[in-house]
Amino acid sequence: MATARKTDARRFRIKSANAARRTRSPRAARRSPLATVALIAIGLLFTGGAYAAFNASSSDSGAVAASQESVERGEKLFAANCATCHGLALQGTEAGPTLIGVGAAAVDFQVGTGRMPLQNQSPQAPVKPVQFTDSDVDALAAYVSSISPGPSVPDSEYLDAAGDATRGAELFRINCAMCHNVAGAGGALTEGKYAPALTGVTEKHIYEAMLTGPQNMPVFNDANLTPEDKRDIITSLKYLENNPSPGGFELGSLGPVAEGLFAWIFGLGAIIALAVWLTARAN
Amino acid sequence: MSSDTRTAPAPQRAAKTSVTGAVSNYIDERTSISAVVKEFGRKIFPDHWSFMLGEVALYSFVVILISGSFLTFFFQASMAEVEYDGSWVPLKGLEMSAAMDSALNISFDIRGGLLMRQVHHWAALLFIASIGLHMLRIYFTGAFRKPRELNWVIGFILFILAMGEGFTGYSLPDDLLSGNGLRIIDGLIKGIPVVGTWISYLLFGGEFPGDQVIGRFYTLHILLLPAIIVALIALHLVFVVVHKHTQYPGPGKTNDNVVGYPILPVYAAKAGGFFFIVFGVIALMAAFFTINPIWNYGPYDPSPVSAGTQPDWYIGFADGALRLIPPGWEFVLWDRTWSFNIIVPLVVLGGFIVVVLLYPFFEAWVTGDKREHHLLDRPRNAPTRTAIGAAGVTFYASLWAAASSDIIATHFKMAMEHVIHILQFTTIVGPFIAFFIAKRICIALQKKDREIALHGYESGRIVRLPGGEYIEVHQQLDEYERWKLLNFNEYQPLMIRPNAAGKISSAQRVRASVSRWFFEDRIEPVTSKELERSSHH
Numbered sequence: 001m002a003t004a005r006k007t008d009a010r011r012f013r014i015k016s017a018n019a020a021r022r023t024r025s026p027r028a029a030r031r032s033p034l035a036t037v038a039l040i041a042i043g044l045l046f047t048g049g050a051y052a053a054f055n056a057s058s059s060d061s062g063a064v065a066a067s068q069e070s071v072e073r074g075e076k077l078f079a080a081n082c083a084t085c086h087g088l089a090l091q092g093t094e095a096g097p098t099l100i101g102v103g104a105a106a107v108d109f110q111v112g113t114g115r116m117p118l119q120n121q122s123p124q125a126p127v128k129p130v131q132f133t134d135s136d137v138d139a140l141a142a143y144v145s146s147i148s149p150g151p152s153v154p155d156s157e158y159l160d161a162a163g164d165a166t167r168g169a170e171l172f173r174i175n176c177a178m179c180h181n182v183a184g185a186g187g188a189l190t191e192g193k194y195a196p197a198l199t200g201v202t203e204k205h206i207y208e209a210m211l212t213g214p215q216n217m218p219v220f221n222d223a224n225l226t227p228e229d230k231r232d233i234i235t236s237l238k239y240l241e242n243n244p245s246p247g248g249f250e251l252g253s254l255g256p257v258a259e260g261l262f263a264w265i266f267g268l269g270a271i272i273a274l275a276v277w278l279t280a281r282a283n
Numbered sequence: 284m285s286s287d288t289r290t291a292p293a294p295q296r297a298a299k300t301s302v303t304g305a306v307s308n309y310i311d312e313r314t315s316i317s318a319v320v321k322e323f324g325r326k327i328f329p330d331h332w333s334f335m336l337g338e339v340a341l342y343s344f345v346v347i348l349i350s351g352s353f354l355t356f357f358f359q360a361s362m363a364e365v366e367y368d369g370s371w372v373p374l375k376g377l378e379m380s381a382a383m384d385s386a387l388n389i390s391f392d393i394r395g396g397l398l399m400r401q402v403h404h405w406a407a408l409l410f411i412a413s414i415g416l417h418m419l420r421i422y423f424t425g426a427f428r429k430p431r432e433l434n435w436v437i438g439f440i441l442f443i444l445a446m447g448e449g450f451t452g453y454s455l456p457d458d459l460l461s462g463n464g465l466r467i468i469d470g471l472i473k474g475i476p477v478v479g480t481w482i483s484y485l486l487f488g489g490e491f492p493g494d495q496v497i498g499r500f501y502t503l504h505i506l507l508l509p510a511i512i513v514a515l516i517a518l519h520l521v522f523v524v525v526h527k528h529t530q531y532p533g534p535g536k537t538n539d540n541v542v543g544y545p546i547l548p549v550y551a552a553k554a555g556g557f558f559f560i561v562f563g564v565i566a567l568m569a570a571f572f573t574i575n576p577i578w579n580y581g582p583y584d585p586s587p588v589s590a591g592t593q594p595d596w597y598i599g600f601a602d603g604a605l606r607l608i609p610p611g612w613e614f615v616l617w618d619r620t621w622s623f624n625i626i627v628p629l630v631v632l633g634g635f636i637v638v639v640l641l642y643p644f645f646e647a648w649v650t651g652d653k654r655e656h657h658l659l660d661r662p663r664n665a666p667t668r669t670a671i672g673a674a675g676v677t678f679y680a681s682l683w684a685a686a687s688s689d690i691i692a693t694h695f696k697m698a699m700e701h702v703i704h705i706l707q708f709t710t711i712v713g714p715f716i717a718f719f720i721a722k723r724i725c726i727a728l729q730k731k732d733r734e735i736a737l738h739g740y741e742s743g744r745i746v747r748l749p750g751g752e753y754i755e756v757h758q759q760l761d762e763y764e765r766w767k768l769l770n771f772n773e774y775q776p777l778m779i780r781p782n783a784a785g786k787i788s789s790a791q792r793v794r795a796s797v798s799r800w801f802f803e804d805r806i807e808p809v810t811s812k813e814l815e816r817s818s819h820h
Contacts, residue, residue, distance in 0.1 A: 166372070174587050177590065257599075
């Protein structure tokens, strides 16, 4: 499989060295070099350190330094595994959306949870066993973000699940629970789509999902939910996951439907079985 | 217990009397209770597991009363804002109502509180479930017939009141889930034309959610509804004693006797033991399984709604009805919005409840049967009634399932729209299919019974006759087995007869045609003549 992927990659490899070596700013292509320098200087003056502190995880440089080698490997992997639907230049086809501007975070989420490569066209890409090694995923992410920048893989400081669980739970109820359920048990959407359960999802992938809005999920960008907010939400989810319900088995956290079924089948079932036993005639 | 009925001991024997004897004697001389014990203790009850479903309801209710009393010691039925400062970390420091705060404190900071909460809630689910099952038993065995029609009505009112108890209790913690449920009820009320908005403002003391409704529901939940329920349960049981218990047909069981065991000592022991069994099952459920984890839901806030928000199972049919209504059933007329998406479910469900409530009277009218019935029907021997029941169950079950349409969609990997459309079909067409299938099955079973009664059952022994023909030897049932197959009520379609004025009223015609629909394809019980003829060959 891996060797086939590599030969395919070689066959479809884009010869443009320029594209691979392109800097992280797409504006370079549209403006004169001087204007770019001036813009960057002004931008740095105005936005300054505070901006950088609040947006460390978003579009600029990114935590993972994309080495040239990694980008090249990612390009091959992309051409072999993704380009059929997303196009060789990430432009998208009828079968798949464009990946220009999705950034490393989206790639890391989609490929890192096994959703991509897509198994078949269905209402929603399900989670399945991850098809690539971690370094392959990183390479793909590096390649996609090298073509055009987008949200990058989040910094580990926001993934420690050590934020404010109370605040996170409240934010979760307000922003997420209508689809994912208050306990993160998941829920149904229209036309066969669904919001998946959030138990067992890694902190990084939860963060990336909020940042990039995969599939039917809306994007919760850093202006909407700050990285701190996201950290708190992850904290509350992990708190629920790591602290088993004080009341006993959770019945899937599905709420009254599961409780009602349990009461009927096991509760009343047990009582009826005992009543049958109680009224049975001795042989 | 026999010492209860002792008469006053002679003075010279007083020294020998046991303490129990002396105490019972003391009580009896002052209350004459021995007459009651004598009468009641000799009451006979027939033995069958399905006769214990009502007991399950009663015992769950006792468990509810006990656990509920514990909860009232610590619950604050107030919507005043407080800051949570208990043990559950993900809610610490959050503003919430005193009701939610105290419910959380019961769960985490009061010894045994969470167990009691879960006992209370699981027992409530079981209470209503066992009432439902009890009602199905009564219905399908025809136990609602004269003289028990009124007791059916009382029991059904108890079922409705129990739902009211359940819903008010579900709302009390003032968590997100119950608040969402309350909002749906508020919407339902507001959907009633003209008066809806007024009623809603009256109930909530102003704009939803207000700061009144928890206190009001608390009064209903712990005072008014339980008082009515206790009174009606007492009346229900008095009627059971007055009417005596029904029994399944069998040898020696007639309409005039009750075959079984006396209350004392057999049933007192069995029922007492059964109480502890029910209590034990509930306690185990409460000890091992989370119910209503309000700490996950968080305090009520009108803006968030969680996916998978459902009512407890017994309100599910109403929630399901709302989900099944197609979109757009709403229009503006005379300067008002007419929400038929709410009016239609309200009317249909109200109609369903009235039909179930009045069914015994309807059937009595159709059959014209004024006799008392203490022997139960086997469901197959009343095919039309059984089929109507099956239709009703299908209708209810479809609505009930619709309340979990989203869970069905995600767990069976279906599209929500498909689930809704399938359930719309089973709600409207399903009852007719169920009616037809159930009736055919009943009639087929009756035919088989008839066949077995006349010709015996297949013994599996194949014999070759001298002529070369193979036959399977049929063996006759014994008398006791056959008795069950032969004896059931035989009804015939009513004849239309002119009344005293020589006229046939239209009510008569309707009654005759309904009666024909009930009984025209009946299977008649085997007659003694047929039986005699069959035994000759």
